[in-house]
Amino acid sequence: MRFLIVRTDIRAVADGDIAAAWVDGHRLRDETTAPEPRRQIVHAEDRDAALVLARALATVGAVRAGKQRVKVLPLGEARPAFRHRPGHTIT
DSSP, rough: EEEEEEEEEEOOHHHHHHHHHHHHTTTOOTTTTOOOOOHHHHHESSHHHHHHHHHHHHTTTHHTSEEOOOOEEEEEEEOOOOOOOTOOOOO
């Protein structure tokens, strides 16, 4: 399985917004509609490689200071560049 490792900025949130989200029961952040700004993107072919890369990105000063975060996202199985159709020969 392939993975995407992303280093993003953490958006600041006002205390009033946190309290309102808690009371209303809705999400404070919705990554599908408004993702955090990306700083760096890396691909990995397997989980172990993804975790090694994520650990390396986590050593960046902004991540250690809590201003950025590292996310490891599974992308699914790699698809072949072409598919073989039954009845056709490959030459």
